Amino acid sequence: MTLAREETVVDRAGAVFDYLDQMVDAADAPKSWRDLLRIHLSVGRRQAEAAAVFPCADLPILVHAAITGNSAAAVPLAAACTLVYLGADLFDNLADEELPEEWAGCSPSQISLAAATMLAPLPQLALSGMGRATSPETMLRVSQAVAQTLLTMGIGQHEDLLFSSREGLTADACRRVAERKAGGELAGFARAAAVLAGAGAEVEDAYATFGSCWGTASQIASDLADVWDPAGSNDLLNGTRTLPIVHAMTVLEGAERLEFDRLLERSRHSSDHAGTRTVLRRTGSVTYTMLVVQVYVRRAAAALDSAGAGQPARGELERLLKSGSLIDCGD
Amino acid sequence: MSDEALMSLVDRAISDPAFRAKAQDDLDGALAESGLELSAEELEAVRDFQAKAQGMNDADLSDLLAANRRQGAPV
Numbered sequence: 001m002t003l004a005r006e007e008t009v010v011d012r013a014g015a016v017f018d019y020l021d022q023m024v025d026a027a028d029a030p031k032s033w034r035d036l037l038r039i040h041l042s043v044g045r046r047q048a049e050a051a052a053v054f055p056c057a058d059l060p061i062l063v064h065a066a067i068t069g070n071s072a073a074a075v076p077l078a079a080a081c082t083l084v085y086l087g088a089d090l091f092d093n094l095a096d097e098e099l100p101e102e103w104a105g106c107s108p109s110q111i112s113l114a115a116a117t118m119l120a121p122l123p124q125l126a127l128s129g130m131g132r133a134t135s136p137e138t139m140l141r142v143s144q145a146v147a148q149t150l151l152t153m154g155i156g157q158h159e160d161l162l163f164s165s166r167e168g169l170t171a172d173a174c175r176r177v178a179e180r181k182a183g184g185e186l187a188g189f190a191r192a193a194a195v196l197a198g199a200g201a202e203v204e205d206a207y208a209t210f211g212s213c214w215g216t217a218s219q220i221a222s223d224l225a226d227v228w229d230p231a232g233s234n235d236l237l238n239g240t241r242t243l244p245i246v247h248a249m250t251v252l253e254g255a256e257r258l259e260f261d262r263l264l265e266r267s268r269h270s271s272d273h274a275g276t277r278t279v280l281r282r283t284g285s286v287t288y289t290m291l292v293v294q295v296y297v298r299r300a301a302a303a304l305d306s307a308g309a310g311q312p313a314r315g316e317l318e319r320l321l322k323s324g325s326l327i328d329c330g331d
Numbered sequence: 332m333s334d335e336a337l338m339s340l341v342d343r344a345i346s347d348p349a350f351r352a353k354a355q356d357d358l359d360g361a362l363a364e365s366g367l368e369l370s371a372e373e374l375e376a377v378r379d380f381q382a383k384a385q386g387m388n389d390a391d392l393s394d395l396l397a398a399n400r401r402q403g404a405p406v
Contacts, residue, residue: 047405051401171342221399225399226400228392228393230397251345251348284351288341288345290380291384294376294380295337295341298373326395
C-alpha cells in the first residue's frame, strides 16, 4: 500500500488501533485481561480521533512512507510506538491523578499492570508482526531503537521529576528537559521508522532530528497552552515549572520575584490562574516561549529538508509540524 | 543547519533586559551591537514573528492557545 494523498490522521491511527485490537484479541489470555488492556486502547483511539495529529502513529508511518513510498509496512512499528506512548501516558495519568473516565472503578494495581504491559511485552509482540519481509538484522535494529526510546524516555522522566525541586532553574535547563523527554520520544520513533525503511546513517540522523525538534516544539507549545486552560492549569496546580514560568522567574527580581513566588504558591490551591497569565504577558514570557517554539519548528523543517523526504508524506509531515507551532496553528 | 545564532538571540533576550528592549525597537542595531549574525531568512522570520506577536491582544492569544490545545500533538 502506498501513501494516498487523502490519507488522514484518523485513517493512520485507525489502522494502528485495529492492528492492536487484533493483537490483544489473539493473545492467549483471559477475557478480563484483554478487557483491561482495551480500556486504554479505547482512550487512545478516542484521543487520536479528536486530535489533528497523533505523532506516535503518524510519525513512524509517514517517515517510512517518505523514504519508501509505502505506509502499510510501518503499521506494526507504529503500533509498538503507540503502545509506548499509551503506557507512559497511563503512568503519567496515574501519578498526576488525572485518569480518563474509562478507568473509573479500576484499582491503581490494575492500572499499573495495564501500563507496564503496554510498555514491556506488547511492543515486542507488535514488532513481531513485521514478518518475514523484514530481515533479522533490520528486525534487531528496529527492536534496539524502540528499546533505546523507552530508556531515553525513562531518563527524561527522571530528570523531569528532579527538575521542579532544583534551585536556580534556568530557561536553558528547562528546554533541555523538553528535548530529552518529548524530543527523545519522537526522535526514537522517527529513527526506528528510518531503520525499518533501510535508510543510511545520515538519513536516520536527519529523521531523528526532525522527531526530536517536533517533540520539543510540541511539548513547549503544550506547556504554554496549559497555562491558558480555562479550566485551570494542571502544571500550575501541580507546581510544575515549565518554560514560560521559568522564564518569568528568571526575568523578575527583588520584590516582584517574591510576589510571583507567592502567586505560584496560591496557584497550587486555586484553578483561577488569571494573575499568573497577566505576569507571563508582562514579563515577555509568552513571546519568548513562542519564539523558542518557532526555532524548534524551523530546525525540524530543515531536518526534513536534509533527509530528502519524498512526497506526499513530506507535505503531510510539514502540515502536522505546523499544526502545533502556535503562530501557524488555527482553525 | 546552523541556527545557533537565532537561539543565542533568544537566550540573550532573556538574560539582558536592555538588549531585549533594544531588539524590540531596533532589531538590526541590537544584532550589530551583539555580534550575532542571522541569515536573511532568519531575520525575516524574527521580524515576521515580532509583528505577529506584538499585534496580538489577550483574546487573540487565548484563541491561539485554545487551538493548540485542540490541535497540538499529544505529548
